[in-house]
Amino acid sequence: MRRKNWYLIVGAVLTASMLAFTAVGFFWTPYEPSAMSAADKYAKPCAAHLFGCDQLGRDILSRTLEGAGATLAIALAVLAVGALAGLAVGALCGYHGGAADALVMRLCDAVAAFPSVLLALVVLAVTGPGKYNVIAALGVLFVPSFARLVRGEFLKYRDRDFVRSAKLIGVSDLRIIFVHILPNIWPVLLSGLTIGFNNAVLAEASMSYLGIGVSATEPSLGYLLKDAQGYLFTAPWYTAFPAAAIVLLILGVSLLGEGVRERMGVGT
Amino acid sequence: MPKFVKRALLLLVAIAMLPVSLYGCTGDTEPTPPVVGVSDSGSDPTAARSGELPEGNSVTVGIAQDLSNLDPQLAATAGIREVLFNIFEGLVKASPDGSVVPAVASDYELSQDGTTYTFTLREGVTFHDGEPVTAEDVIYSLERCAGSENDGTPLVSAFSNVSKIEATDDSHVVVTLAEPSLEFLYSMTAAIIPAGSGPSIATQLVGTGPFKFVSYAPQDELVMEKYDGYWGAAEGKGAKLDEVTFKIVADVNAMVIGLKGDALDMVIHLPNTLEGEVKDSFTVHQDTMKLVQALYLNNAVAPFDDELVRQAMYYAIDVDEIIDFACGGAGVATGTSMYPAREKYFLPELAHAYPQDVEKAKELLAQAGYPDGFGMKITVPSNYAQHVDTAQVIIEQLKAVGIAAELDLVEWESWVSDVYRGRDYEATVCGIAADDMTAREMLVRYMSDNRKNFIAFSDEEYDQVMAQALACIDDEEQTALYKRAQEILNERAASLWIQDACELVVMDPALEGFTFYSTYVLDMSTIGYR
Numbered sequence: 001m002r003r004k005n006w007y008l009i010v011g012a013v014l015t016a017s018m019l020a021f022t023a024v025g026f027f028w029t030p031y032e033p034s035a036m037s038a039a040d041k042y043a044k045p046c047a048a049h050l051f052g053c054d055q056l057g058r059d060i061l062s063r064t065l066e067g068a069g070a071t072l073a074i075a076l077a078v079l080a081v082g083a084l085a086g087l088a089v090g091a092l093c094g095y096h097g098g099a100a101d102a103l104v105m106r107l108c109d110a111v112a113a114f115p116s117v118l119l120a121l122v123v124l125a126v127t128g129p130g131k132y133n134v135i136a137a138l139g140v141l142f143v144p145s146f147a148r149l150v151r152g153e154f155l156k157y158r159d160r161d162f163v164r165s166a167k168l169i170g171v172s173d174l175r176i177i178f179v180h181i182l183p184n185i186w187p188v189l190l191s192g193l194t195i196g197f198n199n200a201v202l203a204e205a206s207m208s209y210l211g212i213g214v215s216a217t218e219p220s221l222g223y224l225l226k227d228a229q230g231y232l233f234t235a236p237w238y239t240a241f242p243a244a245a246i247v248l249l250i251l252g253v254s255l256l257g258e259g260v261r262e263r264m265g266v267g268t
Numbered sequence: 269m270p271k272f273v274k275r276a277l278l279l280l281v282a283i284a285m286l287p288v289s290l291y292g293c294t295g296d297t298e299p300t301p302p303v304v305g306v307s308d309s310g311s312d313p314t315a316a317r318s319g320e321l322p323e324g325n326s327v328t329v330g331i332a333q334d335l336s337n338l339d340p341q342l343a344a345t346a347g348i349r350e351v352l353f354n355i356f357e358g359l360v361k362a363s364p365d366g367s368v369v370p371a372v373a374s375d376y377e378l379s380q381d382g383t384t385y386t387f388t389l390r391e392g393v394t395f396h397d398g399e400p401v402t403a404e405d406v407i408y409s410l411e412r413c414a415g416s417e418n419d420g421t422p423l424v425s426a427f428s429n430v431s432k433i434e435a436t437d438d439s440h441v442v443v444t445l446a447e448p449s450l451e452f453l454y455s456m457t458a459a460i461i462p463a464g465s466g467p468s469i470a471t472q473l474v475g476t477g478p479f480k481f482v483s484y485a486p487q488d489e490l491v492m493e494k495y496d497g498y499w500g501a502a503e504g505k506g507a508k509l510d511e512v513t514f515k516i517v518a519d520v521n522a523m524v525i526g527l528k529g530d531a532l533d534m535v536i537h538l539p540n541t542l543e544g545e546v547k548d549s550f551t552v553h554q555d556t557m558k559l560v561q562a563l564y565l566n567n568a569v570a571p572f573d574d575e576l577v578r579q580a581m582y583y584a585i586d587v588d589e590i591i592d593f594a595c596g597g598a599g600v601a602t603g604t605s606m607y608p609a610r611e612k613y614f615l616p617e618l619a620h621a622y623p624q625d626v627e628k629a630k631e632l633l634a635q636a637g638y639p640d641g642f643g644m645k646i647t648v649p650s651n652y653a654q655h656v657d658t659a660q661v662i663i664e665q666l667k668a669v670g671i672a673a674e675l676d677l678v679e680w681e682s683w684v685s686d687v688y689r690g691r692d693y694e695a696t697v698c699g700i701a702a703d704d705m706t707a708r709e710m711l712v713r714y715m716s717d718n719r720k721n722f723i724a725f726s727d728e729e730y731d732q733v734m735a736q737a738l739a740c741i742d743d744e745e746q747t748a749l750y751k752r753a754q755e756i757l758n759e760r761a762a763s764l765w766i767q768d769a770c771e772l773v774v775m776d777p778a779l780e781g782f783t784f785y786s787t788y789v790l791d792m793s794t795i796g797y798r
Contacts, residue, residue, distance in 0.1 A: 034660075034663075034664055034706055035664065036593060036660075036661060036664055038589065038592050038593060041593075042544075052716040055657070056593050056660065058595070058655060106721065128676075129677070150313065156598075170271055211519075211677065215674065215675055215676065215677070216677060217660075217663060217673075217674055217675045218677045222610065226521075229521045230520060230524065230542055230545065230653065231544075231545070232545070233544065233545050234542075234544035234545055
């Protein structure tokens with residue numbers, strides 16, 4: 001009998017609840033996230049403000065909801081940019097090989113050799129902070145890891161019999177890449193995506209924490225942490241809730257990825 | 269397909285290494301000891317001086333902004349001037365109550381007509397290199413202030429009024445003015461430096477003050493030590509500490525961590541909203557900052573070139589609410605470019621000349637042709653949490669009249685070069701301070717051709733009134749003119765004047781002797797261990 005896959009269960013529950021939490025934030029927050037109230041400065045968590053209030057009397061639950069949305073949106077956009085570009089580069093390199101492949105892969109090595117946050121720092125120092133700049137900077141940095149992953153898979157499949165037969169009967173390269181090979185690497189890509197997602201959340205949070213991420217008028221979870229650190233002792237709840245949101249989001253997706261992997265492992 | 273799985277697993281492991289590398293670099297900002305957190309460059313953990321306290325008699329002071337140009341006669345920002353106050357002195361220097369007291373000069377005399385100042389040089393004053401201060405040094409310094417080493421533009425603007433500087437003998441220097449001025453004495457706080465040292469003064473820093481310059485590492489720290497040959501030492505005015513390090517910490521939170529972690533012994537200009545974080549274990553002094561915080565508007569840029577728009581914005585904001593949020597209610601509303609410590613000139617009735625009135629604001633906006641408001645960008649130096657908070661409150665308040673403001677946080681250095689010097693901005697929140705107690709310093713900068721007029725305010729009446737005030741030798745009449753000038757700034761809503769903000773000076777409980785000045789000055793010489 002198959003033993004219960006706790007990773008998958010806990011991961012799925014956590015991820016689903018965090019997604020639900022974030023989704024709520026898109027449509028509804030108990031207060032306007034930027035609305036200030038002098039009477040509620042440093043309010044402790046209570047019935048009116050479940051997560052308490054910050055130094056300007058803003059409701060932290062509302063801000064965390066909004067922040068989770070911003071962080072999630074940025075992470076997904078980064079993932080989309082990184083994964084799509086990585087997929088294209090990796091697929092072409094892996095499938096065709098040759099000098100172009102070697103060159104592109106060395107380029108990827110070069111990009112990957114820098115600590116990614118440092119590189120993003122440089123990019124943002126030039127372009128200035130802002131949501132779209134963060135997405136662009138991080139997105140580009142995420143390309144090499146996906147490219148390498150996809151390329152490896154394509155290398156594996158490009159000399160398989162079903163690919164050769166397809167070539168023989170005149171199927172176009174693009175069709176082979178996308179219709180014949182791509183579905184085979186889907187499970188690997190999925191795991192790559194979960195890990196990439198976590199990295200994207202962390203990277204966005206750390207950049208905003210360092211003050212070079214999103215703008216203050218549209219806070220993300222990382223920005224909330226940065227804002228909160230001055231009040232660690234006066235209002236510890238300000239740090240606690242956004243931090244918990246980041247932890248739960250990442251933990252959930254990590255466990256989910258682990259669960260998927262375990263399930264694949266048990267299945268064969 | 270075992271092969272596939274093997275391969276997939278291998279790849280997974282490879283990808284799993286990715287977060288490790290990411291954690292590797294993000295982790296640097298969190299769990300490392302506070303020492304790295306306070307150092308701006310994060311590269312020099314030896315900078316922590318906590319261990320030296322008992323035997324070293326030294327103090328490390330956290331300051332928020334880097335010291336970009338250390339030329340004492342050029343010092344552009346108040347943050348630089350307050351540090352250099354300890355190293356350089358003028359013929360006279362500021363005293364805590366805002367007046368000036370003799371320093372390099374032991375005495376001075378003003379002629380009846382208000383045009384000739386005669387200074388008697390103090391005996392026994394030496395530069396930090398041991399050389400005595402001579403009349404030649406004094407004349408060199410004053411001439412340099414008047415622009416002798418550049419294109420003739422005075423380094424200190426008041427020196428444009430100087431017609432002649434001469435030494436009558438070895439110990440007397442006479443400064444003759446073109447127009448009589450009572451306030452010129454305050455400009456004599458300009459630093460006295462060794463003759464011929466101009467080109468190197470920004471790196472060598474040889475002055476006559478109680479502290480001697482030791483070293484400066486950009487973005488990191490400035491170190492100075494006690495000068496044993498200080499002329500005031502005999503009178504008990506010498507430094508009590510052997511060494512003072514100004515540590516540049518661009519983030520207030522890092523400052524608090526630095527205090528708690530013992531990497532800093534003292535922090536100045538801490539927003540008073542952080543009081544709860546430090547009051548239990550440190551000595552906390554609270555006072556207003558002696559500056560005018562405002563939403564400064566670039567009058568040269570549309571729509572802020574329209575007086576109606578500026579007035580509408582002034583009606584849209586609630587100054588008291590801002591003070592409550594950003595300063596816990598402890599700041600003082602100003603209403604114009606003057607702060608209450610300058611009692612003689614301060615006009616309290618201007619502070620609330622624009623009570624919050626959303627309807628009126630909308631009406632004015634409609635008249636100006638913006639019935640639906642507009643979008644704008646507020647550029648704020650990120651190292652000043654108080655200004656950042658103030659900007660956030662203003663953004664909220666402006667929403668009510670349809671003005672959608674965006675907050676753009678920038679580094680201090682780029683703020684100085686782009687906003688303050690480059691005037692490439694729409695609006696900014698910052699504080700403007702002045703060196704001395706004259707009204708001149710706070711007001712002259714808004715004359716249309718003044719190089720410090722970073723809001724590009726241009727008003728004929730203002731220029732006229734100020735010109736009259738500057739030329740006036742009757743104190744009462746002059747005060748009245750300065751007051752009129754302040755009223756004009758308020759009437760025209762040249763900017764949205766808010767408050768003299770509130771700040772904390774936080775010190776190790778073992779330290780004593782801190783004195784607040786009524787100008788933007790930090791006197792380290794009186795501070796010592798109990």
